[in-house]
Amino acid sequence: MSTAVPTTEIDQRLHNLRVRLEKQGIDGALLLYPIDVYYFTGARQNSALWVPVEGRPTLFVKKSFQRALKDSLIEDVRPFPARMEIPAFFGNAAIRIGLTFDVLPVQQYHFYSNILTGKEFIDISAINRELRSIKSAWEIEQMRTSAKILCDVFAKVPDILKRGMRELDLAAEFEYLLRKSGSDGYLRIRAFHQEIMGLAVSGENAAMEGCFDGAVTGKGLSRAAPYGSSIKPIREGEPIMIDYGLIYNGYIVDMTRIFAFGGLDPDLERAFSLSIEIQKWLQENLRPGNVCEELFTGASSLAASAGLADNFMGYSGERAKFVGHGVGLELDEFPVLAQKFKSLIAAGHTVAIEPKFVFPEKGAVGIENTYAVTNSGCERLTLLPDDPVYL
Numbered sequence: 001m002s003t004a005v006p007t008t009e010i011d012q013r014l015h016n017l018r019v020r021l022e023k024q025g026i027d028g029a030l031l032l033y034p035i036d037v038y039y040f041t042g043a044r045q046n047s048a049l050w051v052p053v054e055g056r057p058t059l060f061v062k063k064s065f066q067r068a069l070k071d072s073l074i075e076d077v078r079p080f081p082a083r084m085e086i087p088a089f090f091g092n093a094a095i096r097i098g099l100t101f102d103v104l105p106v107q108q109y110h111f112y113s114n115i116l117t118g119k120e121f122i123d124i125s126a127i128n129r130e131l132r133s134i135k136s137a138w139e140i141e142q143m144r145t146s147a148k149i150l151c152d153v154f155a156k157v158p159d160i161l162k163r164g165m166r167e168l169d170l171a172a173e174f175e176y177l178l179r180k181s182g183s184d185g186y187l188r189i190r191a192f193h194q195e196i197m198g199l200a201v202s203g204e205n206a207a208m209e210g211c212f213d214g215a216v217t218g219k220g221l222s223r224a225a226p227y228g229s230s231i232k233p234i235r236e237g238e239p240i241m242i243d244y245g246l247i248y249n250g251y252i253v254d255m256t257r258i259f260a261f262g263g264l265d266p267d268l269e270r271a272f273s274l275s276i277e278i279q280k281w282l283q284e285n286l287r288p289g290n291v292c293e294e295l296f297t298g299a300s301s302l303a304a305s306a307g308l309a310d311n312f313m314g315y316s317g318e319r320a321k322f323v324g325h326g327v328g329l330e331l332d333e334f335p336v337l338a339q340k341f342k343s344l345i346a347a348g349h350t351v352a353i354e355p356k357f358v359f360p361e362k363g364a365v366g367i368e369n370t371y372a373v374t375n376s377g378c379e380r381l382t383l384l385p386d387d388p389v390y391l
Helices: 007-023 034-041 065-071 083-090 106-115 123-131 138-153 167-180 266-285 292-305
Strands: 028-031 047-053 058-063 076-079 096-099 120-123 198-202 240-248 251-260 320-328 333-338 351-355 356-359 363-366 368-373 378-380
Touching: 007 047, 007 123, 034 047, 034 058, 034 123, 058 351, 058 356, 065 076, 065 138, 096 240, 106 138, 106 351, 120 356, 123 333, 138 167, 138 198, 138 240, 138 251, 138 351, 167 240, 240 363, 251 351, 251 363, 251 368, 266 320, 266 351, 266 356, 266 363, 292 320, 292 333, 333 351
Parallel strands: 028 096, 058 076, 096 120
Antiparallel strands: 028 047, 047 058, 198 240, 240 251, 320 333, 320 351, 351 368, 356 363, 368 378
């Protein structure tokens, strides 16, 4: 059963935030995005969190106030004030106020800038994401539990995968198992206009271009939802890619495995072997001090040396420009193993590594596992064997 965030966790997170704000001469942070509010309070309600550098934080709740009183691990929880009362809470001392511009609607920005006249609003998106990217021992333990449950669900795939079933049927059966296992059920994605539940795709549909920022998108069910599973029947000898995350106590672990009825095309088998080789290289180099961009470059070089550069992480002009991404309370956290992401890997980072290859008209193969970076290297959290499963 999931547990509440320990008070010591919240205290440390607030301390870390204040230290970063003070270093940049920012007087406080006004956090409005629900998952950020949750991270710093333990309560995910419709609310706004004010964290001054000096003084105690205050949670202003629109709904549900009673639930926030029960869940919040900061003491000062109040009903959301009337518009004209808001300026008094900030006073004259707080001039430079941090906001997360990466997720803040323009309407909300205008609301606060119109009533908090004389204030300067500073973008603290990077500060917030960098702080959240370093997981505590407690957070990593939640992710170990999430990983174990997800591996157990993947292990049941041979029992639910039937010849002739549609991608949609496979997705429905898999998602049923996820929910029965206790998954929260929805993957939080921070990036603008990105949404997906997971992928259960096969054959040429896995190679179909799409809007989701990943190597594999899927066809989906309609033009309104052009990603994920379709009504296409799964055929003999084509790769079946299942790529899903499980959310335990709010924390996401991401994983991909390949299945097939019969065998696979030799080109696909070779590409899968290369994805395992790239994963091994990345795992060996996912250690503190290494540069994220250099890990992506190294993985791309391995693909190029094998003559598969054009298929690595997508095809043609549709390639994803990353080979790994941070996971935690959201699916797309820092760090990103990507071009132009020059940040350093640090202990406490949790990263999903996903080298994949896409072949038009044949499908996609690859692997994905989630790792926690330690002081000396990394720990693999998703421990199910990597091998394709042939039925």
